Amino acid sequence: SKGSFITFKISSDQAINQIKLFFKEDNFDRLVNLEGSQNLKEWYSIVDSYRILSIRNELTAYTFTSLKLPDSKHQYYRLFVNGTNAPELKNAQITLKETTEGDYKMHTIKSMRTQEKKQNRSTVIDIDLQTAVPVSYIKIEGGNDFDYYRSVRIEYLRDSIKTEKGWRYNYQNLSSGILNSIEENEFRSNSKITNKLRVIINNQDNEPLTIGAIQIKGYTHELITRFTTPATYFLVYGNAKIGKPSYDLQYMSNIVPEKLKTIELGTEKRIEKKGEKVVAPLFENKIWLWAVMGIIIALLGGFTLMMMKKK
Known part of the structure; x- marks a missing residue:
């Protein structure tokens, strides 16, 4: 089929798994093949019919020109861009991308x-x-x-x-x-x-x-802790008034062993909050309060009348 070849030479012995292509032109849709060789004579297929695309207009600016491939270790790489009038390659970034996926x-x-x-x-x-x-x-x-x-x-x-x-x-x-x-x-x-x-x-x-x-x-979230003495331990949560704890492990995460023992939690138990003891007033019923106040007023009135008669 018609197309253009582009050859890359790698100066190091390091493996690669990604090639990002940068073209001078926009608005293209092509299929590419990638091969690898050690001597420019024997070529081995790495990826076949890999689609690259560029769209640029008033509403959209999208480019997909990164080739993701299995880890490969060759001195030479040959890219074949299918079709006539292939976009002109400006430069390329050839890298080994290592990603540690989270759990x-x-x-x-x-x-x-x-x-x-x-x-x-x-x-x-x-x-x-x-x-x-x-x-x-x-x-x-x-x-x-x-x-x-x-x-x-x-x-x-x-x-x-x-x-x-x-x-x-x-x-x-x-x-x-x-x-x-x-x-x-x-x-x-x-x-x-x-x-x-x-x-x-x-x-x-x-x-x-x-x-x-x-x-x-x-x-996936994990809770890592260290126990130094045998005991019954409790994992407690839900108290908004308690501050964040501080343990030695948070400053020494690099020395945590890769293989750790897994522990299982027991049955969850609800801790009921005990209400504060409230001292009951001497007179909880207002009727009693008014009665006592009435007696006091009557006594004061009686003493006042007695003092006035003596005078």
């Missing part, structure tokens, strides 16, 4: 409701979770057989207020980006605790998308 916990979706807002030309998906959980990862899978490119905003329920007309929900922005048919539509954010999410897809003048499965995850 995620998949959250169960209780219900999902989709609404088409024709007036706003948008699709709104309301997601209810089983309970309030920390959310930091959302993946949206499409079920469409055509290319698409839509801006998307993901919101989480921060709080709600009950009014005379019903509940009023306050949503805040969690993440935003582009929902498209090329990349994995994964959206990461800072962890937020919520039980409701809202996905808003801007369709512009396009037909609404068919949305497949939606995955919602949150970081």
